Each structure stands twice: as C-alpha cells, then as structure tokens.
Amino acid sequence: MRVAYTGFAFALALGVLAGCTQETLQIESVSNRIEHPLPAKMRDKLRKMNLAMSSPIMMRIFKEEEVLEIWKANASDRYQLVATYPICAWSGMLGPKKKEGDRQAPEGFYTINQHQMNPNSSYYLSFDIGYPNKYDRAYGRTGSNLMVHGACSSAGCYSMSDAAVLQIYAFAREAFRGGQKNFQVQAYPFRMTAENMAKHRSSEHYEFWKNIKTGYDYFEITHRPPEVDVCNKQYAFNQVGGACSNRTPPALASAYASYSKSYEMAFATASTKFGSDSWKDTPEFERKAAERLARRMGKQKKVPNDADYVLVDPNAKITPTSDTVTSYSAAYAKVEAIKNGTYRPVEYLSVAEVEARKKIEEEKRLEAEKLAKQLAKANIPVPETNPLKPAIATNDVKVVDQGEVDTKPFWHLWKRDEPAAQPAQAMATEGQPDTTEKKVPTAGTVGVETGKPETQTVTSAEPVRPVDQGKVDTKPFWKVW
Structure with missing residues (x-):
C-alpha cells in the first residue's frame, strides 16, 4: 500500500482531521499480522x-494516564485485568468529541462488532470505535472513522504502537x-x-464525567461490563x-449505595487539596x-506494558519506524526515506523466535567448548616446523642437516657425478692450483633479503682437472677403485 504523501503534508499543514482517515506512514511487519498469535508468555499468563x-x-x-486495558471473563463471568498497553498518542484535550474536525478523541461507552475490525488498515491494524453512538447522536454530534489503531500517530483516535x-x-x-x-470499550x-474527580470538578465537562462515572463504578463493583442505554440524553446503566x-x-x-458513601467521604477530603482554579x-x-x-x-x-513480547530487529532500528516517530519532523523524515528508497522495513520477532535463536547460538558455543x-x-602434539631445516630449499642445491650422514644406496657407488662446466679462466690455468673463491650453501641459514640459503666463501687449493668440452672422461671399470 502506497503512502499518500501529498495528503499527509496537507494534513500536517492544516492540522485539522476529522478522524483517522489519512494514511500517514507505511508499516512493514510480521508476515501475517491478522493471524499473529498471542505470545507464549501471555498464553501462560492466561492459563x-x-x-x-x-x-x-x-x-x-x-x-490522562495514557493506558488501554484488556479484561477477560472467567468461568463466573467476572472480568479480570490481563494486559495493559501504553497509548502512544491521543489527540485533543480531556472531554468528549462533539463535532467533525475538532480533533477530539471520544469518551463514553462504545460497542465493537466484528465488522468494525479492520485487518487492512493503513495504520497497521485497527478497529472502529463506533462513534457516534446513541448518546452522541442524541446531542447531534458528528464525526467518523474514530479508531484504536497502530502507527503511533493520532488525529482524533487512540493510537498504539504496532507491537x-x-x-x-x-x-x-x-x-x-x-x-x-x-x-465493550x-x-x-x-x-x-x-x-481525580475533585481535582477536575471545575471543568465544563464535569457533569458529563459524573454521568459516565456511574458506569465506571458499576464495573468496579461487579467486574462485569454494565448494560448501557440512553434516557433523556443521559447514559443509563x-x-x-x-x-x-x-x-x-x-x-x-445496595452495593452501589455503600460504594458511593465511601466515595463521598474521600471526595470531600480531596476537595480540600484542590481549589476551584x-x-x-x-x-x-x-x-x-x-x-x-x-x-x-x-x-x-512508569506505565505497565504487556506488548514487550515483540522485539524489533536491532539492525532495523537505525531507520525511523512507527514506534520511534515522536514528532512531525520525524514523520516527514520517514516519508522522505520511503520516497527515496532508503527506508528499511522493521522485522518483528516473537519471544519464541528470539529464544529459539538464542538456544541455537548457545548450543554452538557449548559444542565449541x-x-x-x-x-x-x-594432549595431541601440535605439528611444528623443524628449526634445523631451512624454510626454503632450492632444487639445485642439496641441503644436508647438521650432524646427518648423507648416505647413498650401494648401487650408486658406481655412479659418477657429472662435473659442472668450468669457466674459461680455469681452463687457461691447467695444472695450476685453483685458488678461486667458491660459495657453498650453509645448512640451516637463509638470506634475509633474498630468502635463499646463505653461502659462505671457501678457498680451495686442490688442482682442478680440466675436461674438454664435449668429451666424456671415461675409465676402465677396474680403475674405479
């Protein structure tokens, strides 16, 4: 569902919306929000x-307290409080809604039928509160689309977080x-x-509040929703x-008379604390x-919150979400992010899913330990490099470990090593002692800069027997010894 950017900006500029008719923010969430189950934590609480x-x-x-309570009936048809949620936003001031466009959130007793539930709401999920009811119509009050919904944005509604x-x-x-x-709501x-009644007794809405307080008192006494009707433009319970x-x-x-007696005494005491102004x-x-x-x-x-079973993916928190939009500027920023394609949707995870992921990580950690x-x-020995051998050995140089005897198989005794070609200077000095310097590799050492085995200079006084190029020097086999 696309965001109505123009309408949203226009609504913010004028600041007058009759109800929650304007889609402000696009919300991405769980794969099936309509059938999303109550969490295991809450199901266990109900059991x-x-x-x-x-x-x-x-x-x-x-x-004033900014809370919404859920009550459920037990086997005796007595209702018990099972959950409390903070109201993210409500518009207007204390007092009932009277006309279209006054931005007031309704007060009174409302009935919610199944057809008022809206699974396809632009505000994530919602239900229509049913304004105007019979009492509101008796006063000719107008307004429409007054809801309890998500998206944390309100223009006449009671807005909750998506969670x-x-x-x-x-x-x-x-x-x-x-x-x-x-x-009933x-x-x-x-x-x-x-x-509270003593504190607000000078309000223009005080008589209306006294009327709905009777229904409030009946529920406090019986823990059953009162039967609500209207007589002479007054709620009747x-x-x-x-x-x-x-x-x-x-x-x-009889129970109400006793309750009222205690209330009147408390009201008289509280009235001394609060003046009319x-x-x-x-x-x-x-x-x-x-x-x-x-x-x-x-x-x-310090408001109780039973919605904490839903966790937001930490990687998605860097982008403003419906739960973090606290001002018009933040809302604008989110809309711009959606327009520019930089908005990242929020992933909602149930507690069961989070716990399952934690369990998998814990099992991996325990397995590694x-x-x-x-x-x-x-106590398995760890293989290490032999420090007596060079790290790099060339193919044309045979390196012998220190203290190790280089032995050959007996059949190699008759095999002669071919002498290396001698330089021209060596051939020219036939019969003379060879005093040239030769470099031979030193076992166990490697050059720092070249990475090749280091050599050391050896001066040989042994005469070199010249060999004609291209001529193979052979001996009879009996002269091998």
Missing part, C-alpha cells in the same frame, strides 16, 4: 489465571472466534477516583425494564511538546 483464550473481553481507555495493537487485535480475534458477538478522561425505568437490581443498588486543561500541542521533551531527556512514564576440552585432555 495461570484459569482464563480461556476464547473467553469474552472488554477494554478500558484512560486519556501493542498486534496483541490487542489478537485478543479481539480470539474472543469473536469463541462466540462473543461484540465487546469504555473511554474515560482519567481514572475516576475521588481525588443496568436498568431493569428499559432505559428510563429507573429501576436498578436491588443487590447492585487548581485544574487547567493542557492544549494538545503543549502536552505533546512536553512529552517529546521528556523523551529526549530520557524520562519515561566441549571440543576444546576434549582436545586439551587428549
């Missing part, structure tokens, strides 16, 4: 919690295959504790006999600038 892979799920999103959305998608896939018709501005019946199951009403919503550009500065300074939020120990124990 220890007695949770089936195919059991129903629900999700909770918290803007995180890969696992989130797998959770949803397995739940649908297990028979779940749809799952609860999107909140923050964890709706007494302290767990109502028996219809949204406007105003009838809550007695057991739940103590809360200030931070604009998106200021918040993201502060986050980028914190990253450059090496500061990281074992062989080295066996050789040392056997």
Whole structure:
C-alpha cells in the first residue's frame, strides 16, 4: 500500500482531521499480522489465571494516564485485568468529541462488532470505535472513522504502537472466534477516583464525567461490563425494564449505595487539596511538546506494558519506524526515506523466535567448548616446523642437516657425478692450483633479503682437472677403485 504523501503534508499543514482517515506512514511487519498469535508468555499468563483464550473481553481507555486495558471473563463471568498497553498518542484535550474536525478523541461507552475490525488498515491494524453512538447522536454530534489503531500517530483516535495493537487485535480475534458477538470499550478522561474527580470538578465537562462515572463504578463493583442505554440524553446503566425505568437490581443498588458513601467521604477530603482554579486543561500541542521533551531527556512514564513480547530487529532500528516517530519532523523524515528508497522495513520477532535463536547460538558455543576440552585432555602434539631445516630449499642445491650422514644406496657407488662446466679462466690455468673463491650453501641459514640459503666463501687449493668440452672422461671399470 502506497503512502499518500501529498495528503499527509496537507494534513500536517492544516492540522485539522476529522478522524483517522489519512494514511500517514507505511508499516512493514510480521508476515501475517491478522493471524499473529498471542505470545507464549501471555498464553501462560492466561492459563495461570484459569482464563480461556476464547473467553469474552472488554477494554478500558484512560486519556490522562495514557493506558488501554484488556479484561477477560472467567468461568463466573467476572472480568479480570490481563494486559495493559501504553497509548502512544491521543489527540485533543480531556472531554468528549462533539463535532467533525475538532480533533477530539471520544469518551463514553462504545460497542465493537466484528465488522468494525479492520485487518487492512493503513495504520497497521485497527478497529472502529463506533462513534457516534446513541448518546452522541442524541446531542447531534458528528464525526467518523474514530479508531484504536497502530502507527503511533493520532488525529482524533487512540493510537498504539504496532507491537501493542498486534496483541490487542489478537485478543479481539480470539474472543469473536469463541462466540462473543461484540465487546465493550469504555473511554474515560482519567481514572475516576475521588481525588481525580475533585481535582477536575471545575471543568465544563464535569457533569458529563459524573454521568459516565456511574458506569465506571458499576464495573468496579461487579467486574462485569454494565448494560448501557440512553434516557433523556443521559447514559443509563443496568436498568431493569428499559432505559428510563429507573429501576436498578436491588443487590447492585445496595452495593452501589455503600460504594458511593465511601466515595463521598474521600471526595470531600480531596476537595480540600484542590481549589476551584487548581485544574487547567493542557492544549494538545503543549502536552505533546512536553512529552517529546521528556523523551529526549530520557524520562519515561512508569506505565505497565504487556506488548514487550515483540522485539524489533536491532539492525532495523537505525531507520525511523512507527514506534520511534515522536514528532512531525520525524514523520516527514520517514516519508522522505520511503520516497527515496532508503527506508528499511522493521522485522518483528516473537519471544519464541528470539529464544529459539538464542538456544541455537548457545548450543554452538557449548559444542565449541566441549571440543576444546576434549582436545586439551587428549594432549595431541601440535605439528611444528623443524628449526634445523631451512624454510626454503632450492632444487639445485642439496641441503644436508647438521650432524646427518648423507648416505647413498650401494648401487650408486658406481655412479659418477657429472662435473659442472668450468669457466674459461680455469681452463687457461691447467695444472695450476685453483685458488678461486667458491660459495657453498650453509645448512640451516637463509638470506634475509633474498630468502635463499646463505653461502659462505671457501678457498680451495686442490688442482682442478680440466675436461674438454664435449668429451666424456671415461675409465676402465677396474680403475674405479
């Protein structure tokens, strides 16, 4: 899938996108992202919690804390927290989305059906959050294509890293295959504790937050997703006999009354800590600038992250990837790299694959150590060059080791060595003692510069018997002795 470079630049220039409709970055990843399994680490965790892979799920999103939670149902239909992922980016400010183009990420209760899952997303993997829901439509709110997706880039959506959305998608896939018709996503501005509510009580969205807090409280009490409906432009939860019946199951009403009593006491205490002007919503550009500065300074939020089972190939980290794009300039750099053909795709490896590679390397290392120990124990002598022999010996000079007797077979006793041709000067001085200097090779030595055996000068006083050129000097066989 190609990158829409023009649209991307235009979107960055205007800074107004209604939803996640613009493809910003091309993501290369695992060979089959749609069927990528949950890792062995997570499957083992689910087994220890007695949770089936195919059991129903629900999700909770918290803007201020920047986390997405995965909850799964046990055999008693009580949901347990199984995974938490950092939200890479969310746009806008705290508060609900109201109209197309406001760059706000939705807040409220949304239902995800199987047809809302998008395996062919331009943002790696995604699912449509279902905005606007019944509550949003009651207020005439507009907007489309609001998603939870990968690519770490948001314009009205909740954006995750590719590694995180890969696992989130797998959770949803397995739940649908297990028979779940749809799952619930609860999107909140923050964890709706007494302290947070007291801190934000002067916000224009406070009444809306009080309304969705009821659904938050019901889940905290029961660990079951609340039944959600709308009555008189308000969320209605767990109502028996219809949204406007105003009838809550007695057991739940009793538990909620007790829960609310404790909450009110905590809220009163927290209100003394925060004045009416103590809360200030931070604009998106200021918040993201502060986050980028914190990253450059090496500061990281202490957010649990169950996506660490996916590892990025270290050789691919030198090129910006979706997980490292933290600013518009970095995004531009990546797009330019793709255009110029210098972009290198990222390889995602499961923990099982990484462990298998480590095991192979460890086996090779142990085998090498074992062989080295066996050789040392056997004490096998290592061949070495004989220092008494020259390193280089010429073909025409026979070198005899010092102290070694050069013996010949007995049949060579009758074989004569042919004398070398004598120079003209030697023939001219027939009968005179030969006092010329001769150079003979010295055993065991080699010339430094030439690499040939060194010679030493020997003066011979023995007369030289001249031999006519072309004439063979022969003797009768009885004169050999």
